[in-house]
Amino acid sequence: MIPRKLAEGVYEVGATDWNIRDFHGYSTDLGSTYNAYLVVDEKIALIDTVKKEFTDQLLQKISQIVDPSKIDLVIxxxxxxxxxxxxxELMEVIGRDKPVYCSSMGLKNLRRHFPDWLNLQQVSDGQELSLGNRTLQFLETRMIHWPDSMFSYLKEEQILFSSDGFGQHYAGPERFDDEIGDAIMAHAKKYFANILWPFAALIQKLLDKLIGTGLPIRMICPDHGIIWRRDPGKIVGAYLEWCRQQPGREALVIYDTMWHSTETMAGQIVAGLQEAGVKAQPMHARSVHRSDIVTAAFDAGALIVGSPTLNNGIFPTLADVLTYLKGLKPCNKLGAAFGSYGWSGEAPKMVHEMLAGMGLQMIEEPLRVQFVPERESLASCREFGRRIGQALQKS
Structure with a gap:
């Protein structure tokens, strides 16, 4: 509940959600934060607010710095x-008539979300707003990760308030990159893979534009997670790499099983991949959260998905993972499907079609085994994995 000073007159005043464990289907095992920032100058500006349930925490933090009614404007x-x-609720406290600055799409969204008495003021890309001794510049960043998104840049302090860009769902005792070190990068990659992956090409263009402005950036302040004050270039560099979506030389074998037959197949496929010199990782869809599977899939060069057939269809956990993955628009990956069955055996073909529909390069016909795999079937699974590994090595 203590505001963090970032520079003279600049504070982080947001809220910590220690207990959230699911964010739109994304596992947040360590909670999250809703960061907001206060800039105290001749005019006092609040940059972003928080989730409704945490408004009291926001106001309490602001009150340790200034009387909230003294805030002149909100971004x-x-x-x-x-x-x-x-x-x-914030505007009721600071004054209904005070301006809320937002992008053109932000104005449309806020009008639909909230009462029509909000004093919404549209800003354009590159527009500046003087706070007295300091100036805010607005940078439109559509699709990081909504059409309304924009960054705000405090010119004199060289601080970039980056909205959902460069964030992480992480709530811990650390608030800055120099306090947590490299451990934060896994959280940042999970955030990118599960939220920003479908917009990678657009984000690449926006980053090129941002870098092209030549704006010096001393600190990056996202709306979730830690603040990048020691080395903001590290997360920018990571985003540039992730946006390229270069496939790795690892294979991910995602599966579920009813009576261990598909699981046994998965084990042999992993062994075949390893024999081909490929690092391979099995992931049991009922034991690993979909968002962690997707994070691993982001780095993988091959996705091999195995499902038993249940009620003439894909096993429910695999259907869940594949539906989630489809929305993230994976690319530059090889794909293959396999599975066991008792009577009809449709699931591997259906998985194959789903992966092909996502744009994966399908390099094998679906591999099916009826009932319990025996010696010949196990050898076929191993060879299936070996061929995929060889293809991945050549790709």
Missing amino acids: SNHTEMDHSGGLP
Whole structure:
């Protein structure tokens, strides 16, 4: 509940959600934060708010610095409810007539979300707003990760308030990159893979544009997770790499099983991949959360998915993972499907079609085994994995 000073007159005043464990289907085992920032100058600006349930925490933090009624204006970088939910209650406290600055799409969203008495003021890309001795510049960043998204840049302090860009779902005692070190990068990659992956090409262009402006950036302040003050270039460099979506030389074998037959197949396929010199990892869909499977899939060069047939269809856990993965638009990956069955055996073909529909390069016909795999079938599974490994090595 203590605000963090980032620079003279600049503070982080957001909220920590220690107990959230699911964020739109994304596992948040360590919670999350809803960061908001206060800039105290001749005019006092609040950059973003918090999830509605945490508005009291926001106001308590602000009150340790200034009387909230002294805030002159609010910046809404992103209108998703974890950053704008507290806006109406906040405005009741600081004054209904005070302006809320947002992008053109942000204005449309806020009008649909909230009461029409909000004093919404549209800003354009590159527009500046003087706070007195300091100046905020607005940078439109559509699809990081909503159409309304924008960054705000405090010119004199060289601080970039980056909305959902460069964030992580992480709530811990550390608030800065120099306090947690490289351990934060796994959380940052999971965030990118599960939220920003479908927009990688657009984000690449936006990053090129941002770098092209030549704006010096001393600190990056996202709306979730830690603040990058020691080495903001590290996360920018990571985003540039992730946006390229270069496939790795690892294979991921995602499966579920009813009576261990598909599991046995998965084990032999992994062995075949390893014999081909490929690092391979099996992931049991009922034991690993979909968002962690996707994080591993982001780095993999081959996705091999195995499902038993249940009620003439894909096993439910695999259907869940594949539906989630489809929305993230994976690319530059090899794909293959396998599975066991008792009577009809449709699932491997259906998995194959789903992976092909996502744009994966399918290099094998679906591999099916009826009932319990025996010696010949096990050898076929091993060879299946070996061929995929060889193809991955050549790709």
